[in-house]
Amino acid sequence: MSRIETDICIIGAGSAGLSIASGAAQMGARVVLIEGHKMGGDCLNYGCVPSKALLASAKHAHAGLDNPDFGIAQAHPEVNYAGAKDHVRRVIDAIAPVDSQERFEGFGCTVIRENGRFISETEVQAGETIIKARRFVVATGSGPFVPPIDGLDSVTVHTNETIFDLREKPDHLLVVGGGPIGMEMAQAHVRLGCKVTVIEGAKAMGKDDPEMAAIVLDNLRSEGIEIVEDAQASRISGGDGTITVHTPKGDFTGSHLLMAVGRAVNVANLGLDTANVEHNRRGLKVDDSLRSVSNKRVYAAGDVAGGLQFTHVAGYHGGQLVRSLVLGLPSKVRTDHIPWVTYTDPELAQVGLTEAQAREAHGDKLTVVRSEYSHNDRANTELQMRGLIKVMVVGGKPVGASIAGHLAGELIALWAMAIANKMKMQAISNTVLPYPTYMELNKRAAGAYFTPKLFESDMVKRIVGLVQRFLP
Numbered sequence: 001m002s003r004i005e006t007d008i009c010i011i012g013a014g015s016a017g018l019s020i021a022s023g024a025a026q027m028g029a030r031v032v033l034i035e036g037h038k039m040g041g042d043c044l045n046y047g048c049v050p051s052k053a054l055l056a057s058a059k060h061a062h063a064g065l066d067n068p069d070f071g072i073a074q075a076h077p078e079v080n081y082a083g084a085k086d087h088v089r090r091v092i093d094a095i096a097p098v099d100s101q102e103r104f105e106g107f108g109c110t111v112i113r114e115n116g117r118f119i120s121e122t123e124v125q126a127g128e129t130i131i132k133a134r135r136f137v138v139a140t141g142s143g144p145f146v147p148p149i150d151g152l153d154s155v156t157v158h159t160n161e162t163i164f165d166l167r168e169k170p171d172h173l174l175v176v177g178g179g180p181i182g183m184e185m186a187q188a189h190v191r192l193g194c195k196v197t198v199i200e201g202a203k204a205m206g207k208d209d210p211e212m213a214a215i216v217l218d219n220l221r222s223e224g225i226e227i228v229e230d231a232q233a234s235r236i237s238g239g240d241g242t243i244t245v246h247t248p249k250g251d252f253t254g255s256h257l258l259m260a261v262g263r264a265v266n267v268a269n270l271g272l273d274t275a276n277v278e279h280n281r282r283g284l285k286v287d288d289s290l291r292s293v294s295n296k297r298v299y300a301a302g303d304v305a306g307g308l309q310f311t312h313v314a315g316y317h318g319g320q321l322v323r324s325l326v327l328g329l330p331s332k333v334r335t336d337h338i339p340w341v342t343y344t345d346p347e348l349a350q351v352g353l354t355e356a357q358a359r360e361a362h363g364d365k366l367t368v369v370r371s372e373y374s375h376n377d378r379a380n381t382e383l384q385m386r387g388l389i390k391v392m393v394v395g396g397k398p399v400g401a402s403i404a405g406h407l408a409g410e411l412i413a414l415w416a417m418a419i420a421n422k423m424k425m426q427a428i429s430n431t432v433l434p435y436p437t438y439m440e441l442n443k444r445a446a447g448a449y450f451t452p453k454l455f456e457s458d459m460v461k462r463i464v465g466l467v468q469r470f471l472p
């Protein structure tokens with residue numbers, strides 16, 4: 001058994017662990033990084049990267065079928081499902097060097113490819129090495145939650161950890177769960193020529209504003225996805241090739257099954273109790289500086305920190321922890337400025353409060369402004385008129401924005417910046433934007449906030465009348 005003493009020991013080399021490791025090591029801290037499986041974690045291997053790569057293939061398969069109004073004859077592409085998976089693999093391979101052991105060793109990290117577990121409040125064991133560190137970061141992420149549904153063990157169950165390796169094209173994919181994983185995979189598969197049924201226990205895209213989600217769901221249905229809501233999967237029967245999911249809304253039979261009903265955080269087998277680190281099924285119990293409430297040497301980052309589960313949140317946590325663990329500066333995480341995007345077509349994006357949340361928090365002080373894609377010239381040229389931006393404004397500042405439509409994930413960035421930096425609506429409306437761009441939709445929303453104040457005000461009209469009388 002060898003022993004290492006270090007400044008920072010990070011368990012998990014996913015988005016969170018890697019961002020802390022690279023920052024801390026390059027700034028001169030001694031870092032030990034422990035990874036028990038694949039460098040890069042979920043995002044690179046089983047999450048964001050493969051899902052967006054598969055959606056990109058699917059988009060190409062769909063392009064020739066979409067919008068015959070362009071004056072171009074429809075083309076029916078020949079889909080090679082296994083070929084689309086080859087594309088996914090090539091994208092992972094292209095990005096993998098950025099997350100590789102070699103790159104992080106180049107930064108000065110000691111990388112250990114073993115599972116890590118606490119053996120005391122101040123030590124972690126990884127294989128034949130014991131690491132004593134001044135600070136530990138638990139960045140072990142999450143995996144697919146597979147609920148104990150009766151009959152599930154009699155069929156092949158795909159999750160995000162296996163679906164990207166499936167090479168035979170499903171005739172009919174049953175997707176249980178209508179959250180972001182379920183809906184992105186549903187659209188990828190319908191566009192690649194599979195029949196798809198989404199079986200959702202409550203409301204599909206239920207974490208988003210229902211008015212905005214409806215814009216996306218309408219399009220997904222129009223592409224042929226069957227979406228059944230209020231249909232909690234209660235039992236599975238049949239066998240491979242003919243799988244039936246039983247729900248209160250009826251029974252649904254397909255050839256393949258994808259479970260996408262949420263995530264389970266990786267807290268088991270970590271020795272957290274040995275290290276006196278309190279935790280529950282959402283993750284480690286931490287304060288707003290991501291520090292364990294029970295063991296002050298231990299911090300959590302990313303999915304296992306118990307909050308929003310996104311790669312950019314993991315990266316944000318990483319930046320905050322570099323501040324506090326490396327530089328000794330105070331850090332406090334916030335969530336009010338965190339955006340998220342579901343990469344269906346059209347995309348669905350949110351930052352800050354939804355309309356319902358803003359109304360509950362701010363009551364009469366809330367103004368909601370809207371900007372419709374159909375009024376945007378660029379959207380008209382590209383036949384992308386289906387979409388909406390809503391901005392929730394309190395005291396002249398945005399507190400939330402919701403976007404459903406083409407490039408929503410890019411457009412939300414402006415509102416994320418505005419909210420993060422407490423900017424006023426005026427800062428957006430004062431900005432001159434190039435014409436014709438989708439970004440003008442955001443400016444139009446800001447303009448809509450001032451329209452009643454400028455164009456529907458008797459006071460403004462009286463002042464203008466007066467000014468006009470005295471102007472030479």
Ligand SMILES: Cc1cc2nc3c(=O)[nH]c(=O)nc-3n(C[C@H](O)[C@H](O)[C@H](O)COP(=O)(O)OP(=O)(O)OC[C@H]3O[C@@H](n4cnc5c(N)ncnc54)[C@H](O)[C@@H]3O)c2cc1C
Nearest residue numbers: 012014015016036041042047116140141302303309310311
């Ligand atoms: C299908 C899918 C699509 C997604 N799409 C997006 C998206 O488009 N945008 C977005 O922002 N987010 C997306 N996410 C979420 C995103 O992938 C996660 O939020 C992100 O990967 C979390 O990073 P993390 O570092 O906390 O955990 P992970 O990336 O899961 O990394 C944790 C690492 O810890 C390792 N580990 C666990 N236990 C131990 C141990 N005991 N010892 C050593 N190592 C250990 C694991 O092997 C893993 O490598 C998606 C997720 C899925 C599943």
Ligand SMILES: NC(=O)c1ccc[n+]([C@@H]2O[C@H](COP(=O)([O-])OP(=O)(O)OC[C@H]3O[C@@H](n4cnc5c(N)ncnc54)[C@H](O)[C@@H]3O)[C@@H](O)[C@H]2O)c1
Nearest residue numbers: 177178179180181200201202232233260261262309341342
């Ligand atoms: N684009 C992105 O950023 C992106 C994409 C995918 C995943 N993610 C991350 O991964 C997380 C997990 O995604 P997810 O879609 O697995 O989870 P989720 O929790 O967002 O959605 C799961 C859905 O499954 C439903 N459900 C649960 N049990 C069910 C049952 N027995 N029968 C039918 N429906 C059932 C729930 O009502 C819910 O709507 C997301 O919350 C997000 O943080 C992000």
